[in-house]
Amino acid sequence: MYEIYTVSNADTIESIANSFNISPSNLYQINGFTPDYVLKPNTNIIVPKVRNNYFEYYTIKKGDTLFMGNSEH
Numbered sequence: 810m811y812e813i814y815t816v817s818n819a820d821t822i823e824s825i826a827n828s829f830n831i832s833p834s835n836l837y838q839i840n841g842f843t844p845d846y847v848l849k850p851n852t853n854i855i856v857p858k859v860r861n862n863y864f865e866y867y868t869i870k871k872g873d874t875l876f877m878g879n880s881e882h
Contacts, residue, residue, distance in 0.1 A: 810858040811839070818850045829856050 814825065822842070826833040837844065840854050848854075 811855050812858045813853045814856040816848050816850055816852045816854060820848055820850075822846075822848060825854070825856065831857060 816825070822833045822836055826836045829836075836854075836856070837846070839856070
């Protein structure tokens with residue numbers, strides 16, 4: 810699970826990686842950057858999505874089915 814991050818003026822690969830609790834080498838790899846890549850402000854990069862929980866819970870209600878869509882075909 811990933812999201813888009815917009816680089817700010819003060820950002821470095823190391824600071825962004827630290828913010829998302831990953832290694833700089835993983836951030837380079839995710840984005841296809843070489844070690845000599847220079848970040849530019851307002852550039853969009855891919856970062857791991859930060860979530861406290863990986864699952865969302867749903868309470869089943871009467872009439873619910875596993876089929877998601879219009880049942881009138």
